Amino acid sequence: MGEFDMDTNAASVPARSSKLLVEHARKSFRQDSGAEISAIADLSFSVKSGEYVAIVGPTGAGKSVLLDCLLGLKFLDAGQIRVDGLPVENFVREKKGHITRIFQEDRLLPWLSATDNAAFGLQIQGVSQADRRKQAVRWLDAVGLSAFKDALPRELSGGMRQRVNIARAFAPNPELVLLDEAFSALDDVTASRLRQDFKALAQSQQTTFLIVTHSIDEAIFLANRILVFGAPARLMAEIAVPPLAWEDRVASDRIKDEVRSLIVAGARPG
Ligand SMILES: Nc1ncnc2c1ncn2[C@@H]1O[C@H](COP(=O)(O)OP(=O)(O)O)[C@@H](O)[C@H]1O
Ligand SMILES: [Mg+2]
Structure with missing residues (x-):
């Protein structure tokens, strides 16, 4: 965290239009066995203000760990996270409660x-x-x-x-809303109704959304851009979702196939 703390001058940040900037983020955990396991490995991406960005990737790819870091609840080992150009710790201190999260299980x-x-x-x-x-x-x-x-x-x-x-x-x-498998625990019918209602409410707000989901359909329905993560978390590919792609069977099938093969390619071996 050291070098990251010293550079708190927002004016010196180049990508000023990014709502969220993640640069060369790394995070690992020491397991009980003493082995070090990498959760986030040299992850970089950015999200513009008002964007709906989905993150898909294999289980254990460090997605939930990343969201903890975005809320200032966990700290990176290296790299940086900036919100509105500010180190995320400063942002959450100055703008309390302006990054919120919706979990899979209701808490x-x-x-x-x-x-x-x-x-x-x-x-x-x-x-x-x-x-x-x-x-x-x-x-x-x-x-x-x-x-x-x-x-x-x-x-x-x-x-x-x-x-x-x-x-x-x-x-x-909130200025940034994080979804972590928000609809995954619900039956299909309930989930799809809730996604529709969520999308309508979201669009009535001027907020930025980061949507972690294992449902590629959900990503296509909610997001304008899909980030495909490998495990440990790193960016494998970015796929733009054209407007109304979810209504266009051919377009959504093409995106689904592409995302699926990228996820398989990025999974941990074994
Ligand atoms: N507090 C922790 N201590 C040790 N390992 C952890 C901890 N939190 C997460 N991990 C490990 O980090 C990796 C990523 O976990 P997670 O972010 O939950 O994955 P997912 O992409 O499925 O949300 C996993 O291998 C997990 O075991
Ligand atoms: Mg998770």
């Missing part, structure tokens, strides 16, 4: 109502309790849960709980 607090769960991310932004409630209720309405404001997570279906998570991720007015 709602079981003792809090849907409203209080949706309001959760607003607390660290210093929003007053009354305003937190107001904003949370507005987002619960937007995700179609008006009738379930006081429900506890256990009283909601999996799809509804994921809707609360979406409300929670949007409520703080």
Whole structure:
């Protein structure tokens, strides 16, 4: 982290139009056996403001570790992550709660109502309790849960709980939203409905999205660009998704085949 800390002068950053810049990122973990395992290996990519970028890659490719680093929860061993030209640690310190994440499994607090769960991310932004409630209720309405404001997570279906998570991720007015297999735990019908609703809500916001998914269909539906990762995390290829490619069977099949063969090529041996 050393060299990275000293260079905090945003004005000296060249790619000023990037919302997110990842440069030569490396991260490894020491296993219990003492062996070092690489999770991120010389990873570089950038995301422009307002883009929807999907990341697909084999399991264990360091995608979730990367998202932890983007939230400032884990630190790179080398390289840098910048958001709006600032080292990510500075960004998360200055703009609290402006990077949010939607997980695969809902991580709602079981003792809090849907409203209080949706309001959760607003607390660290210093929003007053009354305003937190107001904003949370507005987002619960937007995700179609008006009738379930006081429900506890256990009283909601999996799809509804994921809707609360979406409300929670949007409520703080985030600048960067990270999805980590956000729809993977749901049945097909629920997932596809939720993806459609998510996309409509996302497009009503001026936000940048990084969407980690193993579903290539989801990547084509939600993203305008797909980054194919190898394992450990490194960029194998970038594929542009033309507008409405998901509606065009030929176009989406071609993208799917291309992504699939790249994922196979980038998997760890064995
Ligand atoms: N806290 C940790 N300690 C040790 N190894 C870890 C830790 N977190 C992740 N890893 C390893 O890093 C690699 C990438 O994991 P992950 O980011 O979860 O992959 P995925 O791309 O499936 O999300 C895996 O090999 C995993 O075992
Ligand atoms: Mg993961």
